[in-house]
Amino acid sequence: MSSIPILPRHMRNTVLPGHAACHGCPIPIGLKVVGAAFGDKVILVVPACCTSVVLGMHPGTAFNGSVVHVAFASAAAVASGISAGLSKRGVRDVQVIAWAGDGGTADIGMASLSGAVERNDDFIYVMYDNEAYMNTGIQRSSATPAGAWTTTTPLGKKEPKKDVAKILIAHGAPYVATASIAYPHDFYSKLKKAAGIRGFKFIYLHAPCPVGWRFDPSLTVNIAKLAVETGMVILYEYYDGGIRLSGPSRPLLDKSKRKPIAEYLKHQGRFRGINEGELRSLESYVDSSWEWVKKFMQ
């Protein structure tokens, strides 16, 4: 990112008071940035996930824009349909965004997502990653990191995290980016950039959840920041066949600039039981992610 964009003031008008999120929830933070980018000219397609609850209960709503709630596996397919319907009717002034959790993306929604990417359907897909099925009570997803406690991995997850951005790059998506709720300007720029590209756009949004990760709700943004500063989450954009590191992650190409992973883990109850071996495997996951990014850097 060359310069930090100024977020429009109306970002606060998008997520209205009275939403149903837990204290310290990352979801309203992300949605405010969506509001900053598109105002009410947005159609969110939301599968079953925390966001279906956060947005409020009928007949009220906490979102000043259009929302289509859909079945769990189908965010991408419905967004494809809406996008096709709008283009057939010549409607061009509204941004379609599939907004799904990690479960709705990396697990049950993977096939419909893959189909939409391969067809290069014209919309933005945001996967907000709170690294488990939070809506149903903190069960593991394929995007839960190794070593993390969840209600279905009481001894910690054994398998490493599934990296969906990587999978989508392999699909040949025209635009793939990673973002974090700790860096709203960066997320904003990526949304804006994506909106200017025709075809399928994917943005991964790292979204720490105080309830599921067992940390103090006042720390959401700090934890998200630490994820980037330790190199656990790498912020980048991929387009035209190459990866470009984004501002916050750029210096961290030099491993010595990264904070120790333990600093990220120590605030989170879900990693309380982590042993040396699991810590090593997390570290090697991070190292290999960086090695992979380097290979595609422009």
Added chain:
Amino acid sequence: MVLKSLTGNHAVALAVKMARVNVVAAYPITPQTTIVEKLAEYIDGGELDAVMIRVESEHSALAAAYGSALAGARAFTATSSHGLLYMYEWVNWVSRARVPLVMAVVTRTMGPPWNIWTDHSDYYEQRDTGWIQGFAMDAQEAFDMTLQAFKISEDPRVFLPAMVGLDAFILSHTSMPVEVPEQELVDEWLGARTQGFVIDGSEALIHGALSPPEYTEGFIEDVGKAMEEAVEVVREVDHSFGRTFGRSHGGLVELYKCSDAKYHIVLMGAWAGDAMEAVDALREQGYSIGVVRVRYTRPFPGEELYKALSSSKGVIVVERGVSFGSMGPVFLDLAGNMLKYSRKLPYMRNVIAGVGGVNVTYKDFEYIAKETINYLESGEEPSVIAWYHAR
């Protein structure tokens, strides 16, 4: 008007084209595939100005068709058996969302074992989903019913999705001359798409949000009310179709040689033609019998059937499917619906036949009818439910 030799599937595809759909989303499955292949040909050949979303599964096919319909497009999909089962979550979602769209269901036996021939179990299993469900007898009716499905589905009194059923191979892959009307006439009769709400960003709308039980109950009850309204809408649409195109199929049911009949065969689908042939032969042998062909199972034509059957000496409901542990779904609906009008029901029998795609001919219908009638006339009652194995 021109005559074209069309298979059932191509008749459906042509009707979809003439309804000027904007979006088709579908996934291949035998024996539905030739519908979407034909539509792809129309679209790529520039004959139909529509977007085709070539999805990766049926679950996504209906999801994508739904998305486009929400955004204001006239949308269509088609499937069969396992495809229909795979999209089941969405079948329910679309009707509860009150979004008009049309789906052709080429009925096919469900596995295991793998089998591609017709029975009606896949179609029957949709009966509680809140879709308008019609079932065609021949390619002409498949064409007409598809056009009518758009009209019924988009009627403000209904705003529910509509399904057009047709039998695998017997109808989907056999040809007959089909009367094809002028495009202008179709445009005029069908009109522009109407729907309850459109999500296109012109105003901020929220659809499907978490709702407390009191609201949800109301939404669900409204589906039932729309279905009740649909009874009259189906009748009206059949009448106006008849006035415009010169062909009427009888609304919710078709009665064949029923005016003086003492006994009745009740059934739906392509084999109704065989039953009618059997009735012709039986009448020559002195049997007083007619065919009541059910054209729509949702809304269920309770009133029509009561009128046609209340004074029957014997009603034989022949079905290509059964609700395991109970009886055939049409039989159950018929018995339940008759009770709305009278406590006194005629003798009714349920014969399950042709399941798994077994071929049932007019000879079989003759046998079933004679067996039942001979029992009844000798003062005995045959078993109420029986499996008949065609020979």
